[in-house]
Amino acid sequence: MGKPHVMAIPYPAQGHVIPLMEVAQCLANNGVKVTFVNTEFNHKRVVEAISQTGGVHELISLVSVQDVMESWEDRNDHGKLADAMINIMPQRLQNLIEKINGTESDEITCVITDIYMAGAMDVAEKLGTPLKNQLIQLSPSMPEMSTQNFAWSCFPDLTMQKLIFQAILVNNKLAELAQYLICNSSHDLEPGALDFLPNSLPIGPLLASNRLGKPSGHFWPEDSSCLEWLDQQPISSVIYVAFGSFTVFNEVQFQELASGLELTNRPFLWVVRQDITQDIDEAYPVGFKERVKNRAKMVDWAPQQQVLSHPSIACFLTHCGWNSTTEGVSNAVPFLCWPYFADQFLNQGYIVDHWRVGLGLERDENGIIKQEEIKDKVEKVLSDGSFRTRVLELKEKTIAGVAEGGSSLKNFDKFIDWIKEY
Numbered sequence: 001m002g003k004p005h006v007m008a009i010p011y012p013a014q015g016h017v018i019p020l021m022e023v024a025q026c027l028a029n030n031g032v033k034v035t036f037v038n039t040e041f042n043h044k045r046v047v048e049a050i051s052q053t054g055g056v057h058e059l060i061s062l063v064s065v066q067d068v069m070e071s072w073e074d075r076n077d078h079g080k081l082a083d084a085m086i087n088i089m090p091q092r093l094q095n096l097i098e099k100i101n102g103t104e105s106d107e108i109t110c111v112i113t114d115i116y117m118a119g120a121m122d123v124a125e126k127l128g129t130p131l132k133n134q135l136i137q138l139s140p141s142m143p144e145m146s147t148q149n150f151a152w153s154c155f156p157d158l159t160m161q162k163l164i165f166q167a168i169l170v171n172n173k174l175a176e177l178a179q180y181l182i183c184n185s186s187h188d189l190e191p192g193a194l195d196f197l198p199n200s201l202p203i204g205p206l207l208a209s210n211r212l213g214k215p216s217g218h219f220w221p222e223d224s225s226c227l228e229w230l231d232q233q234p235i236s237s238v239i240y241v242a243f244g245s246f247t248v249f250n251e252v253q254f255q256e257l258a259s260g261l262e263l264t265n266r267p268f269l270w271v272v273r274q275d276i277t278q279d280i281d282e283a284y285p286v287g288f289k290e291r292v293k294n295r296a297k298m299v300d301w302a303p304q305q306q307v308l309s310h311p312s313i314a315c316f317l318t319h320c321g322w323n324s325t326t327e328g329v330s331n332a333v334p335f336l337c338w339p340y341f342a343d344q345f346l347n348q349g350y351i352v353d354h355w356r357v358g359l360g361l362e363r364d365e366n367g368i369i370k371q372e373e374i375k376d377k378v379e380k381v382l383s384d385g386s387f388r389t390r391v392l393e394l395k396e397k398t399i400a401g402v403a404e405g406g407s408s409l410k411n412f413d414k415f416i417d418w419i420k421e422y
C-alpha cells in the first residue's frame with residue numbers, strides 16, 4: 001500500500017480556503033501528505049501572505065490550477081464563478097491529478113473537495129423554485145428561515161440566482177458520491193442540520209487554536225498591530241467590527257456605520273478592507289478619523305482568530321459568515337448580526353433565535369441600518385449579561401467537542417484512520 005496523499009480543493013473564496021487549510025494542517029500533523037490546490041489568482045495571494053507571516057507544514061505542498069475567471073473578470077460575480085466551477089473546473093482538476101500521479105512517487109489516494117453549500121438546499125428542489133415568500137423550519141433544532149433569504153435568493157438578478165441554484169443542485173447530487181462529508185461544524189452547534197446528511201462527519205470548529213498554531217491560507221497579510229492596540233484597552237470594552245472577505249457597502253451605509261460606531265462612545269476595532277466600499281480614502285464622514293482617534297483602530301485585515309480571543313473584546317459586529325460565527329462562539333463573544341448574503345441569514349437565525357447569543361440589526365424602510373440602531377443594539381447586547389452567559393455555555397460545549405474524547409476529534413481520528421487504510 002502506498003502512502004496516503006490527499007488532494008484538498010477549496011471553493012475559491014477566503015471563507016473556504018482558511019478552514020480547508022486548517023484540515024490540511026491537521027492532516028499533515030498526523031503524517032499525511034497534502035497537495036493543496038488553489039486557483040492561480042488565489043495561490044499567488046496565499047503564497048504572498050505566507051511569505052510575510054510564516055510558512056505551512058512541510059508535508060503540505062501548495063499548487064495552482066488554471067483560473068476559471070479571466071484576469072479582467074469580476075471575481076465577486078458569484079453566479080459566473082459558481083457556473084465556471086461546475087462546467088470548467090472538473091476537467092482542469094482531472095488534468096492536474098493525472099499530471100501529479102504521472103510524475104510524483106505518491107499518487108493521490110483521496111480527494112477532499114468543497115461541497116460549496118449544502119444543508120437545506122435539496123428541500124428547495126422538492127418544493128420547486130421559485131418559492132413563495134414564507135418562513136420554513138426544517139427541524140425543531142434548526143432556526144426558522146425565510147425563503148427570501150435562501151442562499152440563492154439574496155443575489156440581485158434572476159440570472160445569477162438561477163446559476164447559483166443550479167450549482168447548488170449539481171453539487172448536492174455530486175456530494176452523494178462522496179464517502180464522507182466532513183463538515184466544519186459540530187453536533188452541539190447544529191444537530192438538526194447534520195441529521196439531514198447521513199454520511200456527514202462533523203470535525204469542527206476548525207480553528208487554529210485547536211492545534212495551537214497560526215491560521216494560514218489568508219489572501220491578505222494580517223495587520224498584527226491591532227493586537228498591541230487591544231492590549232492597551234480595558235477588559236471587555238472593545239467592539240470588534242468585521243464583515244469577512246466579500247461584503248461591500250454603498251457610500252451611505254458605510255457612513256452610517258462609521259457614525260454609529262462613533263455614537264457608541266466605546267472603543268472599536270474595525271476591519272476596513274480596501275475594497276469594502278468605493279474610494280475608501282474619501283468614504284469616511286468628514287473629521288471622523290480625527291474625532292475617534294483615541295478610541296478606535298482601523299486595519300485592512302486583522303488576525304481575526306487572535307482578536308476574538310483577546311480579553312479586551314466585548315462584542316462582535318459581524319456579517320455572520322460561518323467561519324466568523326464559529327470563531328465568535330469558540331471565544332465566547334456575544335454577537336451583533338449584519339448578514340449580507342448566502343448562508344449568513346441562516347447563521348443569524350442560529351445566533352439570535354436558536355442559541356440566543358446575540359441580536360440582529362434592523363434595516364429601515366430604505367434598507368439602511370441607521371447609526372441610532374447600531375448604537376441601541378450595542379448598548380442592549382452589552383448591558384444584558386445573559387448573552388455572555390449563554391455564549392460561554394455554548395463555547396464550553398463546542399470546545400469540548402474538539403478536545404480529547406470530544407465527538408469532533410473522534411470523527412477526525414476516524415477520518416485519518418480511513419485515509420491511512422484506503
Ligand code: UDP
Pocket residue numbers: 013014015016018218242243244245246247271300301302303304305320321322323324325327
Ligand atoms: N478574517 C480574518 N481577518 C479579517 C477578516 C476575516 O482573518 O480581518 C477571516 C475570519 O477569521 C474567517 C474568514 O476570514 O476565518 C472569513 O470567513 P467567513 O466565513 O466568516 O466569511 P466570508 O469571507 O466567507 O464571507
